[in-house]
Amino acid sequence: MEIKKTHNIGTLGPAMKGQKVVVGGWVEDLRELGKLSFITLRDVTGVSQIVVAGSENLSQVKDLTKQSVVLVTGAVQESKARDFSFEIKAEKIEILSRAVHPLPIDPLGRLESGIDNRLNARALDLRNQKTASIFKIRHHVLLCIRKMLSESGFLEVNTPKIIGSASEGGANLFSLKYFDKQAYLAQSPQLYKEQLTLGLERIFEISSFYRAEKSHTVRHLTEFTSVDIESAFMDYTDVMEILEQLVVSVFDHVEKNCTEDIKNLGIEIKKPQAPFERVTYKQAIEELGKQGLSLAFGDDLLDSHLRTLGEIHPGFYFLTDWPLKLKPFYIHEKEDDPVVSKSFDLQYGYLELSSGGRRLHDPAKIKARLEEQGLDSAQFEDHLKAFDWGMPPHSGWGLGLDRLMAVLTQIDNVREVVLYPRDPERLFP
Amino acid sequence: MEIKKTHNIGTLGPAMKGQKVVVGGWVEDLRELGKLSFITLRDVTGVSQIVVAGSENLSQVKDLTKQSVVLVTGAVQESKARDFSFEIKAEKIEILSRAVHPLPIDPLGRLESGIDNRLNARALDLRNQKTASIFKIRHHVLLCIRKMLSESGFLEVNTPKIIGSASEGGANLFSLKYFDKQAYLAQSPQLYKEQLTLGLERIFEISSFYRAEKSHTVRHLTEFTSVDIESAFMDYTDVMEILEQLVVSVFDHVEKNCTEDIKNLGIEIKKPQAPFERVTYKQAIEELGKQGLSLAFGDDLLDSHLRTLGEIHPGFYFLTDWPLKLKPFYIHEKEDDPVVSKSFDLQYGYLELSSGGRRLHDPAKIKARLEEQGLDSAQFEDHLKAFDWGMPPHSGWGLGLDRLMAVLTQIDNVREVVLYPRDPERLFP
Numbered sequence: 001m002e003i004k005k006t007h008n009i010g011t012l013g014p015a016m017k018g019q020k021v022v023v024g025g026w027v028e029d030l031r032e033l034g035k036l037s038f039i040t041l042r043d044v045t046g047v048s049q050i051v052v053a054g055s056e057n058l059s060q061v062k063d064l065t066k067q068s069v070v071l072v073t074g075a076v077q078e079s080k081a082r083d084f085s086f087e088i089k090a091e092k093i094e095i096l097s098r099a100v101h102p103l104p105i106d107p108l109g110r111l112e113s114g115i116d117n118r119l120n121a122r123a124l125d126l127r128n129q130k131t132a133s134i135f136k137i138r139h140h141v142l143l144c145i146r147k148m149l150s151e152s153g154f155l156e157v158n159t160p161k162i163i164g165s166a167s168e169g170g171a172n173l174f175s176l177k178y179f180d181k182q183a184y185l186a187q188s189p190q191l192y193k194e195q196l197t198l199g200l201e202r203i204f205e206i207s208s209f210y211r212a213e214k215s216h217t218v219r220h221l222t223e224f225t226s227v228d229i230e231s232a233f234m235d236y237t238d239v240m241e242i243l244e245q246l247v248v249s250v251f252d253h254v255e256k257n258c259t260e261d262i263k264n265l266g267i268e269i270k271k272p273q274a275p276f277e278r279v280t281y282k283q284a285i286e287e288l289g290k291q292g293l294s295l296a297f298g299d300d301l302l303d304s305h306l307r308t309l310g311e312i313h314p315g316f317y318f319l320t321d322w323p324l325k326l327k328p329f330y331i332h333e334k335e336d337d338p339v340v341s342k343s344f345d346l347q348y349g350y351l352e353l354s355s356g357g358r359r360l361h362d363p364a365k366i367k368a369r370l371e372e373q374g375l376d377s378a379q380f381e382d383h384l385k386a387f388d389w390g391m392p393p394h395s396g397w398g399l400g401l402d403r404l405m406a407v408l409t410q411i412d413n414v415r416e417v418v419l420y421p422r423d424p425e426r427l428f429p
Numbered sequence: 430m431e432i433k434k435t436h437n438i439g440t441l442g443p444a445m446k447g448q449k450v451v452v453g454g455w456v457e458d459l460r461e462l463g464k465l466s467f468i469t470l471r472d473v474t475g476v477s478q479i480v481v482a483g484s485e486n487l488s489q490v491k492d493l494t495k496q497s498v499v500l501v502t503g504a505v506q507e508s509k510a511r512d513f514s515f516e517i518k519a520e521k522i523e524i525l526s527r528a529v530h531p532l533p534i535d536p537l538g539r540l541e542s543g544i545d546n547r548l549n550a551r552a553l554d555l556r557n558q559k560t561a562s563i564f565k566i567r568h569h570v571l572l573c574i575r576k577m578l579s580e581s582g583f584l585e586v587n588t589p590k591i592i593g594s595a596s597e598g599g600a601n602l603f604s605l606k607y608f609d610k611q612a613y614l615a616q617s618p619q620l621y622k623e624q625l626t627l628g629l630e631r632i633f634e635i636s637s638f639y640r641a642e643k644s645h646t647v648r649h650l651t652e653f654t655s656v657d658i659e660s661a662f663m664d665y666t667d668v669m670e671i672l673e674q675l676v677v678s679v680f681d682h683v684e685k686n687c688t689e690d691i692k693n694l695g696i697e698i699k700k701p702q703a704p705f706e707r708v709t710y711k712q713a714i715e716e717l718g719k720q721g722l723s724l725a726f727g728d729d730l731l732d733s734h735l736r737t738l739g740e741i742h743p744g745f746y747f748l749t750d751w752p753l754k755l756k757p758f759y760i761h762e763k764e765d766d767p768v769v770s771k772s773f774d775l776q777y778g779y780l781e782l783s784s785g786g787r788r789l790h791d792p793a794k795i796k797a798r799l800e801e802q803g804l805d806s807a808q809f810e811d812h813l814k815a816f817d818w819g820m821p822p823h824s825g826w827g828l829g830l831d832r833l834m835a836v837l838t839q840i841d842n843v844r845e846v847v848l849y850p851r852d853p854e855r856l857f858p
Contacts, residue, residue: 003663003821004667024661024821026819043630044628044629044630044631065819067818069819069820069821069822096790097791097822100817104814107628122624123628126625126627126628127627143575143585146572153437156571158847159848160848162639162651162851162856164856174591174605174607175605176605177603177605178856179641179853181856183856195551195552196552196555196848198552198556199552199554199555199560200555200561201472207636208587208636208637210591222607223590223591233433233453234433238433361525382857382858383858385858386550386552389496389550390455390498391526392432392526393430393525393526419588419589419625422589424608427592427607428593428594429593429812
């Protein structure tokens, strides 16, 4: 059985008239018309019409089901069909794989399927051009982020996901048996990336992390992809600038490189302008006060508050200078106002995309903060050691890639932009 | 406290004579010489000499420990020192972070430390230029692999690491409690990447995977980085060609882009020539027979056999066409000799770097193979469903990135090329 194509469909065109090609893909449509049959054949790069004539070929495709996989040898010719500028006149058709009907979902999307049905048949769902476009865009987003950070002098690293002690307080960790020891799945590379600034200065990681949280929202997953950076010799405002440049680059790159996918999704890329608006926590609670939502300094912002702020600031904006006591132990205070922290969240309307800040690099201060927060500094011994080896001042952030993808593609549910999402109810496929 | 540099040391040179700069880094050495002190200051990009004069600056650096972090403001000037073509005359020195002595290891490597001590102080170990160079090279290897695969039409994907059923037989899986369910950590993206060829055709993933194996060798880790590809419409020989091109590209890229790091490691990049030698399993057992190691068709090759073969074939070579019964259930048989499989390992001498092959795409055949191997096809139900939706013929491989890094850097122990390696004994830091 021959299985190899000579061409991707997307590389063909009417200029190649007369050229013999071997193309492969799946049958999107099949119509009989007198002594001819017409196959709409799609591969990941494009779509073409296949003209089938002759008794042998016609009998081959007689019982062919849609979504089956075929290999077609034939010559390119001009097409009179409305939807095609060229077509392929089949000389030989080989059926490589038959789709068994009924299929669980209609990948053409003519019959709409709920997200659960689509996720249960995710591989087939990828034959829906809208779905495929999301993941083609995701590929480009990853490419663009890595390029931009590499060009800014950041080194890509791989930190462990199996960790021996509960970092960042230990809530919502998945635990596992590691031979005769207890281990956990990392929620973030936070402690490792801070340590790594000691010798590598600027590092980034893009990886899956894990949160055992029973959230049932459209923006929480138990396994999510995080983009993390950490940089020595930078303050929080410096890494905020890198973050906004990165977001703008991503929108720009996708707008330029994913024209077809943007069209498939029926969206327009709304490229944001840098600098993004900076709103301090104090300004935010004033704004909320004017809306009748009275908050005192130190109160956390609830979902409802963020929704109101999101209406006031509908695009990307930074929410900065949070009360220190609301922030993790490793966040640095403002030198001139130590109840305030050098911290920020990147918001898109009500949605938090990223969180970051200047980190403490003085181990005495970190120990004091751990105690204040009721955490056992003995649990952080391995981490704290590194701060005695000449730890540079450093700042960083973590960015939720899935949420960024949701904003970029204008899709509400993060499950749409993750191939096989995991939430408290979903562990399959 | 000022923490920002204007320049990385690597960007300075004698041509910048007279220019005022702010540099930051760690004190590699400190010498007093009459009314002057000399600091050897290193950052991740390079090393410079700092000349300290004046009573205030001298008193600042009087008790300065090596490996402490300082920020230096000063002017570039020519240097008379043997090791430096330029130096910086300090106007101001700020001590950002003091290293507390004694340090657990000497990052200059003058006092050699065992690997366990170095891994326990990994962040500090990265100030050893040899260690830093390994991870700068690793960054470049990742960059090069992603570039090459993207340019070959492969889309980067992220598959789940928390999986609901034990794939590939279920041995050596870490298990975890997933709310009220049982889950496992993925050993490979095998089943997902096969499914994804259905709609995306060519995909790759670079991610951490997990194996709960009590191996105590220099080449096994419980958490390892794997590069995986899968492609529709390709046979095993096609993906072998992609793999050898990728390996050659990596060596070539590192040779061209990591000159300084190669020098630090004291190695020469031994760029291999494609095509790599192809040795079939049958040839291999013949070769072993001539060495007095008698094997029958179907016998697995033990470590000792691979070591002998590695002496006969000391560089990169493919070991192909293994007996089908030695291979996982998803591997395709050879059409003209069905006890033989369309499979290969990429070896470097005795070391297996990659394993791959043509996959079965006919669900009936897969079910038969599962039964033959004593596996319960009900456990693979979610996976097998996808094969009824028009599964294209496909092939792929998984490549152990850490092992490739070990070969490239000519280092025996994979722990050296992983920042925070995990093995049955090591879960910290």
